[in-house]
Amino acid sequence: IADSYSWKVNGIEKYNTNSFEILDANINDAVTYTLVITKDGCESNPSSITAIVKETPAKPTLNSNSPVCEGQTITIVHTNNEVGYSHFWTTPSGNLTTKDISITSANASHEGEYIKYVEKDGCRSESTTITVDVSDKSQAPTIVGQLEICEGQPINLSTSNSADSYVWTLPNSTTSTNSTVDILSATAANAGTYKLEIEKDGCKSEIQQVIVSI
Secondary structure (H helix, E strand, O other): OOOOOEEEHHHHHHHOOOOOOOOOOOOHEEEEEEEEEEEEEEEEOOEEOOOOOOOOOOOOOOOOOOEEOOOOOOEEEEEOOOOOOEEEEEEEOEEEEOOOOEEEOOOOOOOOEEEEEEEEEEEEEEEEEEOEEEEEEOOOOOEEEOOOOOOOOEEEEEEOOOOOOOEEEEOOOOEEEOOOOOOOOHHHHHHHEEEEEEOOOOOEEEEEEEEEEE
């Protein structure tokens, strides 16, 4: 036990206790600390130690293509450009250690929070959370209407499914974005396959088709 203690940095006394603690250390604290103690009026030889302060990695910045439709690919990109970092994800379907995430054929089990942090040299960043929404894929629509008609009669086709948009493909390969198909006076050229694809909440359905006979 000494009578006094003198910790110096660059020749300037910083502390006069036998030990000290620096809270919230930063790069500026990574210097050499020199200690001289005094006992019975006699000074010791100086003893030095150099502190190493490692940089805390930046909090990840994440971008995603959410919301996605069921069956599509979920993509989450970590946009920071660090080198030599370890990556840690907590996801609804398990833990991952990749920089980015790509999940094909998304379904409801992939919906939820994706949490990521990085580490370098034993130092861990803050975590970033991003939420992914997976919308149900619309089922193939039900087409309603008379399918066997006489020449000169009308063709009226519709669907019982509610949707935000409609795409009908007619027998001559032309398309219509009306919610119904209405032909006032059918001819032989109107006979054939009518296809319908609907879209709801950004998700397209499977294609449904019927054959109209004239």
